[in-house]
Amino acid sequence: MTILVTGAAGFIGAHVCRALLDRGDAVVGLDNYNDYYDPQIKRDRIKALCPDADIRVLDLVDRDGLAALFDEVKPDRVVHLAAQAGVRYSLTHPHAYVDSNLVGFVNLLELCRHRGVQHLAYASSSSVYGDSATPPFSEDQRIDQPRSLYAATKAANELMAHTYAHLYRLHSTGLRFFTVYGPWGRPDMAPLLFSRAVLAGRPIEVFNHGRMRRDFTFIADIVAGVLGALDHPPEGGISPESAPHRVFNLGNHTPVELERFIAVIEQAAGRPAQKVYKPMQPGDMVETMADTARARAAFGFEPATPIESGLPQVVAWCRDYFGDRA
Template sequence: MKVLITGSAGFIGSTLALRLLERGDTVIGIDNHNDYYDPKLKEDRLARFADHPDYTHLRLDLADREGIKTCFETYKPQRVVNLAAQAGVRYSIENPLAYIDSNIVGFAHILEGCRHNDVEHLVYASSSSVYGANTMMPFSVHHNIDHPLSLYAASKKSNELMAHTYSHLYNLPTTGLRFFTVYGPWGRPDMALFKFTRAMLAGEKIPVFNYGKHRRDFTYVDDIVEGVIRVLDQPARSNPAWSGANPDAGTSLAPWRVYNIGNNSPVELMDYIAALEKALGKKAEMEMLPLQPGDVPDTYADVSDLVEQFDYKPATPVEQGIANFVTWYRNYFNL
């Protein structure tokens, strides 16, 4: 297939691009290489496959309407994976307009590109943060998500609503994937595992929010990418049993679906830190702090729809995933 990946120099996007190229697909990658974190890491991720004969890279911002339009018209992708977004719950509290530009305006440009160029399937990144104030565990795509706690979460819910409109009006198959705390090699420096590892190796205290009482459905990046590929290969279909009198939040009469991708096994934050201590061979000094604004205490994914429809379930234990990250981190920084 010819696949367009936005955010192709990002954590998940670069891993996905590598996998698709390995299986013989043609990949067009878009990334704006912004400085939300060190752009060198993005360049180094990209260097793993930038010279591949079936890869084309465009330094382009999703907010560039004409640039995105030209990209679709020039390369005519059959399928699209939209992973580019302004990430981070906490940064959305400081700089909310960055999320409007990238996650909402930019996503509208992707939808328009798909609509006008006969794209067979759009798969896009949503987030576990859409569950917001919902405390019913495990989180299910069939639950209500009307109470987001950050603009980042609201922007991801907006993506799901926008996609539904395009699926309904233009018969564009769209699938949203709600990612649950992705971690692993080549990860983002603003995420806990990267920050904790850096601080512990430097002999600094690590900030432990909610006094360590978080539970997270940590999901290894290779498991995430496997799920993305399985979903990408099967365009979203209508649910003929859907009823407006008793609407199911996870399906539609339109070719629109949403799925959770998580490990389906939440881990206490203190156990996550213990696994990192073991991998580093070093004890953590901790600063215990209250819950941060915009954060939720627990995440836990119900992935039964993904298991039933795609025969897929994440398989990497947290201890192994963290050990893999630490090995990569030491090699990458020559430690």
């Protein structure tokens, strides 16, 4: 099996590449190494996690380059994790989201369609639930009131994938990730931001005065979910109602109070956090919680890592990787 992984130098992408290689798949990755955060972290991540992976430097908006890669590699399946991430960044850099998450996604859909890809598994986000859903979020709830442009692009991806499944029988699966964390994580997200700040004795900004709950999901559980979904392509008949497209929540199903989250970091770091309480940020959600029954039934998804064992690994990695730069 030849698997193409987009966003291969990203947090989830590099861990997925490692898992695919370990089980014997042929893996080709692509990443544009953009500067949304320090590209050196991405290079170091690849060097540490999957130095044996074939990673190409390529942007999804490069249609000709992407087509040439598909023609060369001839992937059987695609794991699409490349995207412009971040809720708050979308407030100031909207065109980056349109280019990567919309234009890039159409380019990928077209190539999967025309090159006979068996299954496309792509990253969506818990952000799609917005204001219209209530916890626990289930895949059957509405997603038509997003709180950010980032969330809107991810909801659009799901609609676009369904359309290609309906029109062209492109088998595809959307994966709604819930606040993924772990070693080699994204430095713009709370687990690393807070861990580094506490280790260095810097203050942390606690939004909505700490009254937030997140369904933090450890990277190993997410990788298991990605591979489980990839290995179980959706079936579909000839009717529009049976288009071969499905969407799954991949979360821990255990929302954690932000103050509890910080307390676990404090304990792992061996020092107290200096908290600066702030109002709610535009685009953020007060609570996320995944209903994972559908993924459990489809491919046995069972997240098994609580923050009490996952966060100390993040703190230890930050101490080791950043050192005095924490």
